[in-house]
Amino acid sequence: MNIAVIFAGGTGKRMNTKSKPKQFLEMHGKPVLIYTLENFQNHPLIDHIILVCLETWIDYAAGLMKKFGITKVAKIVPGGKTGQESIYHGIATAEKLYGDDNVVLIHDGVRPLINEETITNCIRTVKQYGNAITVSPAIETIFLKNEENDFVGQIFNRSRCEMAKAPQCFVLGDIYKAHLRAIEEGNCDFIDSASLMQHYGMKLYTVDGPSENIKITTPSDFYIFRAIMDAKENLQILGL
Template sequence: MGAQKRINCGVIVVAAGRGERAGSHPDGPKQYRRIAGRPVISHTLEAFVKWDPACRIVAVIHRDDRDLFDTALDHLEGGRDRILAVTGGRTRQQSVLAGLEALSSLDVDHVLIQDAVRPFVDTVLLDRIAATLASGECAVLPAVAVADTLKRSDSAGHVLETVPRTGLFAAQTPQAFHFATIRDAHRRAAEDGRDDFTDDAAIAEWAGVPVRLVEGSAANVKLTLQKDLIMADERLSAPLPDVRTGNGYDVHQLEPGDGVTLCGVFIPHDQRLKGHSDADVALHALTDALLATCGAGDIGDHFPPSDPQWKGAASRIFIEHAAKIVRARGGTIMNADVSLIAEAPKIGPHRDEMRRRLSEFLGIALERCSVKATTNETIGFVGRREGIAAIATATVVYRGQPS
């Protein structure tokens, strides 16, 4: 449970239905159909397992579904020991009562009653419900305001009237209650032979219990039809782009000389950059940025300045090596951006050539290469023309989904 006040609660997940509207399927009823490789009910159970490590969960299942339910539990990462399975009844109302009776011996103060086929319930919604219960409400109903225009029709399918939608809401689950209050209301309904309630909030209303509305979640949909299951599978299975951004920074001291090399372009100048290699501060920063996208260390790990073989080496060796590492790990370089900070020489006349070199070194389109320059307004070591600094950013997309 999040930062909300903790409540002593149990959870009932209603999963005894046959789900005829979703059609027949080898996996069984819709609560056991697979979305993203796992049964729907396992997604639903896991939401509560992760939300509150202290809550006890009762799953109400059909008498014929024990093997299917056990398989669904195999997909949980943890919390299986907190889940009790009981057999449901002929109607949803009877199944909920069976769950409430099972919770009676577990000493809970509140209960959340959830449809097994609402796998997208989230922590934010659960925390909102729990906070409302903690404030003293006996019954809490998450709901979303009706947005569509509503029509009432006759038996032949002709519109009789437009129904005002003001004050109308679509009910969701989990519906939450003071435990003894809803259990006793269910018992009374069963004794009176009332089995026509469509949800637990309706039973609370019948019993005279005030029901408090709280904001529901548009994502918390109920999977009813085959198309709902297909959309849910697509929603959970759609690969997330594994986009990574690396940042690099480098600085080299200036000393008397005949020119500097930046982004692989030699620019005549009355100073040169001091370094073990050609001291191309731009390519050094970009090398670090590329290596950062796959956790491959920095330029010093691959090309130690203490190694004499790199003395005076062209820095294109370093940047091409970094690009090779990125590609070997499944990366596609999408963009390279270099910002040079220098009082002199002027970068503008050489910017296009620098971009062409970056495109060549990295094997990407010219439009994906950016070179910018600014001065340091005569402030600091750059302003005193003692050195040149570079900041580089690389964007890389890797194969597979982020872990």
């Protein structure tokens, strides 16, 4: 069984919106979150979806599921105080409903440009090799910031660097047990599930994903998303 845990618990402070969190902002009459969910709803290998949502927006999200026909969402659960806690809520719910021996794909609700091929490759990689994360090549130079002053620290060879994206995909029992261990030990500041898993000695494979699989965090990200969607729509009209 393949389960998607979609994290839509952010408040969107960097988006500078006062009325709605970023995942509920609309583009062409459809919320960003729905664009994301449709990729998993329409994928033949995805069996169920667990949606993690801001508690005060759960009823609103449930209404969207009905309006847009997102039938694979088995449960909408409230997020936590941190991203790590919110993801744990989703994983724990999936584990309770379906058990350890399944594939879980953890994805951001504000990454609507994920595609079917990447989702398929994530599932295949976990089943063939083990836990993995989606990546794309680094296209700019990356260096470590010097903590003592404003000088540039270590510069990395860009050809060996990749950008971690989503989905991050795991054997459900593995990621669930890692979260339980982190809670028991009071380790609550991991930036994502990949760093948590690596901390506890788990080997992570990589899945190549599309470069346009951006996370919509700022207004400029939203405009990029709209431009890409408009370009795809224009190509369909032209029959290309």
